[in-house]
Amino acid sequence: MLEIYHHPICPFSRKLRIVLNEKRVEFELIAEKYWERRAEFAALNPACDTPVVVKQDNVILCSNSAIFEYFEEVMSEKNLIGDSPLERAIVRSVCDWFDNKFYTEITKYLVTEKFIKVVTKVGEPNSNAIRAAKKNLSYHIDYIDHLLQKNDYLCGEKITLADFAAAAQISVLDFIGDISWERSHRVKHWYALIKSRPSFRPLLFDKVQGIFPPKNYADPDF
Amino acid sequence: MLEIYHHPICPFSRKLRIVLNEKRVEFELIAEKYWERRAEFAALNPACDTPVVVKQDNVILCSNSAIFEYFEEVMSEKNLIGDSPLERAIVRSVCDWFDNKFYTEITKYLVTEKFIKVVTKVGEPNSNAIRAAKKNLSYHIDYIDHLLQKNDYLCGEKITLADFAAAAQISVLDFIGDISWERSHRVKHWYALIKSRPSFRPLLFDKVQGIFPPKNYADPDF
Numbered sequence: 001m002l003e004i005y006h007h008p009i010c011p012f013s014r015k016l017r018i019v020l021n022e023k024r025v026e027f028e029l030i031a032e033k034y035w036e037r038r039a040e041f042a043a044l045n046p047a048c049d050t051p052v053v054v055k056q057d058n059v060i061l062c063s064n065s066a067i068f069e070y071f072e073e074v075m076s077e078k079n080l081i082g083d084s085p086l087e088r089a090i091v092r093s094v095c096d097w098f099d100n101k102f103y104t105e106i107t108k109y110l111v112t113e114k115f116i117k118v119v120t121k122v123g124e125p126n127s128n129a130i131r132a133a134k135k136n137l138s139y140h141i142d143y144i145d146h147l148l149q150k151n152d153y154l155c156g157e158k159i160t161l162a163d164f165a166a167a168a169q170i171s172v173l174d175f176i177g178d179i180s181w182e183r184s185h186r187v188k189h190w191y192a193l194i195k196s197r198p199s200f201r202p203l204l205f206d207k208v209q210g211i212f213p214p215k216n217y218a219d220p221d222f
Numbered sequence: 223m224l225e226i227y228h229h230p231i232c233p234f235s236r237k238l239r240i241v242l243n244e245k246r247v248e249f250e251l252i253a254e255k256y257w258e259r260r261a262e263f264a265a266l267n268p269a270c271d272t273p274v275v276v277k278q279d280n281v282i283l284c285s286n287s288a289i290f291e292y293f294e295e296v297m298s299e300k301n302l303i304g305d306s307p308l309e310r311a312i313v314r315s316v317c318d319w320f321d322n323k324f325y326t327e328i329t330k331y332l333v334t335e336k337f338i339k340v341v342t343k344v345g346e347p348n349s350n351a352i353r354a355a356k357k358n359l360s361y362h363i364d365y366i367d368h369l370l371q372k373n374d375y376l377c378g379e380k381i382t383l384a385d386f387a388a389a390a391q392i393s394v395l396d397f398i399g400d401i402s403w404e405r406s407h408r409v410k411h412w413y414a415l416i417k418s419r420p421s422f423r424p425l426l427f428d429k430v431q432g433i434f435p436p437k438n439y440a441d442p443d444f
Binding site: 046047059061062063064065066067069070073074085086088089090092093095096097100101104143 | 269284286291292307312314315323365
């Protein structure tokens with residue numbers, strides 16, 4: 001069985017768990033505090049980020065987009081990136097928006113300031129950084145709202161990898177209590193659709209010491 | 223013909239120019255000062271980063287990995303990412319290392335501090351950031367040296383997209399005079415191989431106001 005080094009606070013690990021559940025791939029989770037840069041983990045993945053996939057034949061897959069493209073290729077029955085090169089280009093560019101832009105402007109800051117600094121006891125949370133990230137979040141919620149004006153999902157009428165990329169980032173913020181659902185009824189409705197999927201369900205039971213998710217985090221009808 | 227919004231100081235634009243030359247795709251370059259976030263450019267690509275590809279039928283492609291996967295799919299005669307899903311996973315993860323890790327730890331800092339702050343006259347270059355980026359660069363040169371210990375190219379005996387991803391980052395640093403070639407003979411030899419390719423040649427004639435590349439920048443036998 002696949003072994004996945006992951007952490008509940010890592011959005012890319014969350015995205016991978018959802019996608020593998022959608023594709024009905026079985027896997028075993030190994031929790032990795034990636035910020036500790038453990039030597040054995042660095043030997044698997046010199047970048048020291050999660051997720052890392054270890055296959056039975058000891059083949060190691062790492063780096064976000066490489067892992068997802070791999071599973072799209074080998075488990076192509078459940079296609080999550082579209083049928084034509086152009087459709088795939090659109091899905092990949094929306095994924096890139098959330099995996100890189102949303103992550104570096106929001107999730108990375110909030111996870112570092114509100115969680116990693118607390119557990120590692122290195123420095124005080126920087127309130128300016130938290131404020132900037134929350135301001136960025138408003139713009140990004142408006143952008144998701146804009147993408148949803150024509151369709152139920154981010155890239156059209158069908159759910160794609162882009163929806164899971166976005167929902168994974170948002171679920172981390174929701175887990176640490178940083179989403180205000182009042183800003184967009186449309187975004188809330190879309191997130192409820194994703195959250196209700198069986199593939200998403202295990203994420204609702206994640207537990208991390210020191211994090212107390214808001215009451216409606218685990219509720220699909222929040 | 224394809225129109226490419228690019229900038230000579232943007233490593234992802236450089237990577238795309240090399241790759242399209244390798245694949246013998248014709249294109250026309252339009253210089254875009256992406257940091258100015260021009261409204262017409264933001265309408266093409268809300269992330270306001272380069273490169274952006276505009277096709278004849280007004281189809282717009284943006285975001286680094288989406289653009290490269292698109293050209294791999296539609297111009298697959300010259301394969302740059304490998305034959306099997308596993309080979310492709312390795313090439314993509316090395317690309318990701320340079321496109322994301324190398325870029326955010328080195329190129330982004332040096333371009334911002336030494337170029338964008340100067341042309342926009344917003345703030346003084348931060349010498350601590352420059353020092354940190356140069357220190358990171360030493361580690362990354364050692365990593366490239368390590369990747370080249372077994373083979374001529376980063377992912378084996380054949381040149382791949384990973385080599386162009388890495389060379390594009392390095393060529394930006396070379397252009398602004400931040401590469402010290404003494405650290406690794408192996409890395410210098412590898413870069414000389416890439417630099418000698420006809421696909422790379424146009425980059426050696428790039429001109430940017432305020433940048434005076436070192437004498438050996440344009441010399442393939444530096």
